[in-house]
Amino acid sequence: MKNKIVPFLIVVCFSAISTAQTKSPKYVDRVFDEIPLGQIKPSGWLKEQLLVMANNSTGHIDEIYKKIQNDNGWLGGKGDGWEETPYWLDGAVPLAYQIDDKVLKEKVLKYINWTIENQRPSGYFGPITKWERETGKTVDVQNSEQGEDWWPKMVMLKVLQQYYTATNDQRVLNLMTKFFDYQIKTLDKSPIGKWTDWSASRGSENIQIVQWLYTINKDKKLLDLAEKIKSQSFEWSKWLGNRDWVIAAAVNPNGEHWMRRHGVNVAMALKEPAENYLRTGDSTYLKNLKTGFNDLMTLHGLPNGIFSADEDLHGNAPTQGTELCAIVEAMYSLEDIIGITGETSYMDALERATFNAMPSQTTDNYNEKQYFQMANQIEIQRGVYAFSLPFDRKMNNVLGARSGYTCCYANMHQGWTKFTQHLWYRNKNNGIAALVYSPNVLSTTVGAENQKITIAENTQYPFNENIDFQMEMKKAVQFPFQLRIPVWCTNAEIFINNQKVDFKTKDGIVTLDRKWNNKDKVTLKLPMKVTASSWADNSKVIERGPLVYALKMNETWGKATEENEGEYFTLNSNSNWNYGLLEEAVKNLEQNVQVKQLGLKENFKWNLANAPIELSIKSKQIPDWKAVNGLAYLPVSGRDGVYKGNVNNVQETITLVPIGFTKLRIVAFPLVK
Known part of the structure; x- marks a missing residue:
């Protein structure tokens, strides 16, 4: 299982950590809200990429990969009931709705339906446990210790959350409500880290969905649950803010506390301070995130936009490796952080990792991957190289479906699909914001009356500097349209219907707030030096x-x-x-x-x-x-x-x-x- 990206202000704030734990909960709004799944459709080169995935491993892994194919635990069988099936679904579900693939929708729905329909009366869900098979009983609050690890369920919760935004299937909310009530009742007896450190190191994944449900039902017990999960999990917000953690990872990479340095854990943990800020309103968490991310990329960052993680953090030499899981998880954390903070530095970081680190680590048909890639890479062979986890079989660097650990073979599918899903966000005046760029078509509602609108983002970005936004609507509508100016661009230009317009940026964002008409076109030019x-x-x-x-x-x-x-x-x-x-x-x-x-x-x-x-x-x-x-x-x-x-x-x-x-x-x- 498993320097320079953007200049960050370094703030030392360890002494203020306790503040976040003593304040009364004060849930704050995201700067940008997410767009429901299915409203953003890829086009151009990005659509070609997603179709390659659908035609190959992402669309067919359940047919070609025996671990998922045989007697799957997430379909009631005795096979894989751990992370790999949910990992795959975490990318396959958004893909199915982004390209409107009926066959893939039916395929992923089998797993979703089984998961929902087989939730236990207590609220526990997931594959049938060994104890349940042997006794014929079901896991409940009184015998919660007979359940199994929390970690795979955290991934499946993300799958279900995405499915809900695409379908509004109320069964998802019912499952989550019952499961989180089960967690409230059982975490004292069966804490997050009871079964494995994987759950304790990745509690932020659980917190994220708990807090997402809170935004829907406003049940304050969920905020208490999120705080409890945080208290039982790794102290990522503290570590990111106090700096000793990331420095120790650079100078003393021994076998002690390696889970704190595990690159995939770190990638997931980046979102924890932002999620804690949402729940508490304590800006200390955002300062810790900024400090921690700056330190991480300074000490361990690589030119391709990601940090070393082979499997542990391993310094900034371009001959160190990075695990593919770390890339896609870091991307997803940045996508979450962008919506919460609205800070353009994380948008720049997301584009750099996406366009540079991710595509070079898979074959062009998306059927094979490298477990570890190197920035400076002069061969791809079996070998030990300079990895912190070299493996006896020396298969970490080759391109294979099952080479290294197979977690990445299952998890790589979320990279492009979730990036596509976060090309747009919604701003606070029921307008829209294009914060990272690639070709797509957005169909959503805007303005005071939620008027339907379609915007085709026609571009070859990042390979071309021009981005055209072509609007279609039935009648004129007022709404704010926001665009990001990347940190690397010093002379951006904006045209509305081919007429150059003056604009001002605020923290890297341009807001064009006006009444828009059918066939209006906005052109953003980003000269590349x-x-x-x-x-x-x-x-x-x-x-x-x-x-x-x-x-x-x-x-x-x-x-x-x-x-x-x-x-x-x-x-x-x-x-x-x-x-x-x-x-x-x-x-x-x-x-x-x-x-x-x-x-x-x-x-x-x-x-x-x-x-x-x-x-x-x-x-x-x-x-x-x-x-x-x-x-x-x-x-x-x-x-x-x-x-x-x-x-x-x-x-x-x-x-x-x-x-x-x-x-x-x-x-x-x-x-x-």
């Missing part, structure tokens, strides 16, 4: 807009089978990779980098053949920079950031492509004269 950012060991990373660029390397694919983990793919390259970027080129990127727009091809896929943009930059080879055990450890540079060793005299122009289209690459380069 080539920039260079600084990372571990004085390395430099080339960026353009929201995309990070990596050395284009030839790929030679191999195929093999491992007895326990099945078929997998390896990659090698005959391309040179040991290049340093010319210091003079990096100092004057505008004159020294050529941008070549190749355009998006039909049947879009995240692979090298489909890379729509290429950058060219001058470099020199570093002969002494050689692979060590398959890793491209960065060579040592001087205080001025320039490599002092032997460098070839011949200049070469190398080609960079967006990292999401690569499997092998160098993304963090040394500088040379």
Whole structure:
């Protein structure tokens, strides 16, 4: 089982932690509310991505993966009753409604119906326990210790919550009401961490759905339940705020307290301070989140927008790995945090992780994944590498369905689907906010009279800088339309019906509040400049807009089978990779980098053949920079950031492509004269 993203203000606030625990509950409103599932439909390249998923593993994992296929516990069988079936459903349910796939809807509904229809009279739900099979009894309040771990139920609650927003099926609210009442009555006897530390480390997932139900029924007992779950779970809000935790993870990665450093636990825990703020109104929690996320990305952040997690936090060297589960869970936490806080820094962080870290870790048909990927990755092979969890079978780095742990094979499906679901939010005046960007069509209601409106977001973003919002409505309607200006864009332009308009931003958000008419069009232009950012060991990373660029390397694919983990793919390259970027080129990127727009091809896929943009930059080879055990450890540079060793005299122009289209690459380069 399982630096620079955005500049954050560092606030030390450990001494104020107790305040949040003594204040009376004061539930606060989110800055942005979520859009119901099914109202946002992907289009363009994003739709192509979701269709690939539906046609392959996401749409068919129950047919091709025996652990979920055989006698499934979430259908009443004796098979998988742990996390992997809910993990899969957590991505398959939104996919079914986003592309309106009737077959997939029927498929996921089987599991939802069984879960709802087989809830015990006590409120307990989930697969039939061993004790229940042996005794013929059902788990109730008096024998709650005969139940099973809380953790898989937390994931299934997220599945049910999404299904409810798409269907308004009242059975979901009934199940949650009864289950949370069961938790209220039993947590003293059977606390969150009774069965495993996984539940105690991931209590924020439980808290999130408890508080979501509170927004619907206003039952204050739910706020007390959320506080109790917090008290029985890992102290993430405290740890994120007091800084010692993340520093210790960087300097002392031993076997003690490893669950506190487990990357997936950390990714889920990011949302805990924000959820605690919702319940209490105590802004200390938001300060702790900001401090903790800044520290996390400073000490463990990688150029592709995610932190190291192989499986533990493991520093900021680009040769460290990141587990795929950590990426999709961090994305979802950021999506939740965005709605609660409205802070654009988290929106920028979400786009960076989504467009750069996630796509490079799966095959383009979405049937295989790497358990761990590296930012600087010059081979994909069986091996130990520098991971904190190397595995005896050395399968963590290969591309396989079941390589490494299979949690990621089940969990990877929520990444693109939940990102799609959070392209839009609703603001407080019944308007709408486009806070992260990709092609889609929104169909919702706006204004004082909840008038129906459709907005087609026509764009090739992040590969193109223009975003058109085309509106359709039956009659004119007043509402605020909000747009985010990314932190990397310094000269954004907005046009309404092709007429340039002046605008002001407030905390990175533009509000266009006016009466809108049918066929109105808003165009957002986000000019993308080539920039260079600084990372571990004085390395430099080339960026353009929201995309990070990596050395284009030839790929030679191999195929093999491992007895326990099945078929997998390896990659090698005959391309040179040991290049340093010319210091003079990096100092004057505008004159020294050529941008070549190749355009998006039909049947879009995240692979090298489909890379729509290429950058060219001058470099020199570093002969002494050689692979060590398959890793491209960065060579040592001087205080001025320039490599002092032997460098070839011949200049070469190398080609960079967006990292999401690569499997092998160098993304963090040394500088040379």
